[in-house]
Amino acid sequence: MQAPEPVFSEPWHAQLFALTVYLNEEGHFAWPDWAARFAQTLKRHGFAKELDGGDDYFNAWLETLEAVLAERGAAGAEEAEQVKAAWEAAYLRTPHGQPVHLTSSEG
Amino acid sequence: MGLDIAFQPRNACAMPHDHHDHDHDADHPHSHLPSDPALRVKALETVLTRKGLVDPAALDEIIDTYQNRIGPKNGAQVVARAWSDPEFNRALMHDATAVVAEMGFYGRQGEHITAVENTPETHNMVVCTLCSCYPWPLLGIPPGWYKSDAYRARAVREPRAVLADFGVSLPPDTAVRVWDSTAEMRYLVIPRRPEGTEGMDAEALAALVTRDSMIGTGLPKEPAT
Incomplete structure (x- = not known):
């Protein structure tokens, strides 16, 4: 039997x-609306290259969710970018093997 | 399109991921820096959690559910029952959403499920040309190849060639019918019951039902002789 x-x-x-599933279930958006937006992103990305069903697919998913959340004011692009930079800094300063946390000023 | 690699189901999800920003240098003193998209996901989660819009424990619960509790075994139970109980099969064909809900499988996104039954005349195959709609409650998360452009484009255009890539050859007079899923409607293929399974109970039958046979890109296993 194969693994x-x-x-x-x-x-x-x-x-x-x-x-995404959580936000849908909490009523932030309807699934058909989500699927329609996601399909648009996939289509757009698919013009540039043949998308695989792994990272390409989830990159399109992520771009869609970022756009939806920014439009709704739930997570603005700038805000998300700042927190991302904070996480990046946290990983870079945390010794290997230690849990990675944001500092209190960051988070 | 010379994309047969996307149709090797055994490899589709196990392709090496060598294009990340991962830093595998063992000499580095700091933590392994996640890839750019991984950090972006983390950032979204942090922003939403701070605002009280997301409960991280609930996210873990969803991941656990889809990783460990929901999968093709659910669909296989439905198929095995359809094979062994004509009354159940009739009800399933009439209103699959209601019938599978009674078995405890219902769509969290409010979608409907239609069961499509393979016959000697017609083989059914499922795709989602727009994105990757899939009967999650019955089959779990779709495999990588189901989400690839190659499958999504080719399944409709040349289903027989796609089936051949999956090693499925049908009699020439069997028609192939391709069902295009939507966010509202997902499909479950009821494959044909293999020969030589008379007298097998539902559990033994379910063990023959593969995920791909319920997408239509495979056939059930033959019983051991």
């Missing part, structure tokens, strides 16, 4: 999926 394929090939795929 089962992983459900998500990268942890961030799983995290992004869960975040």
Whole structure:
């Protein structure tokens, strides 16, 4: 018997999926509306290259969710960019093997 | 399109991910820096959690559910019952959404499910040409190849060639019908019950039902002789 394929090939795929499903279930957007937006992004990305079903797919998913959340004011582009930079800095200053946290001023 | 690699189901999800910003240098003193998209996802989660819009524990719960509890085994139970119980099969064909909900499988996104039954005359195959709509409650998260442009484009245009890539060859007089999923409507293929399975119970039958046979890109396993 062959080994089962992983459900998500990268942890961030799983995290992004869960975040989107959660926001849908909390009523932030309807799933058909989400799917329509996501399909538009996939189509646009698909003009430039043949998309695989892994990182390419979830990159399009992420871009869509970022746009939807920015439009709704739930997570503005600038705000998200700042927090991303803070996480990046946190990873770079945290010794290998230690848990990574934002400082209190960052988070 | 010379894209057959996208149709190797065994490899589709196991392709090496060598284009990341991952830093694998063992000499580096700091933590392994996640890739750009991984950091962007983390940032969104942090922003939304701070605003009280997201509960991180609920996200873990969703991941656990889809990683460990929902998968093709659910669909296989439905198929095995359809094979062994004509009354159930009739009800399933009439209103799959209601029937599978009674078994505890219902769409969290409010979608409907239609069961499409393979016959000697017609083989059914499912795709989502727009994105990747899929019967999550019955099959879990779709495999990588289902989400690829190659499958999404080719399934409709040349289904027989796609089936051949999956190693499925059908009699020439069997028609292939391709169902295009939407956010509101997902499809479950009920494959044909293999020969030589008379007298097998539902559990033994379910073990023959593969994920791909419920997407229509595969056939059920043959019983061991």
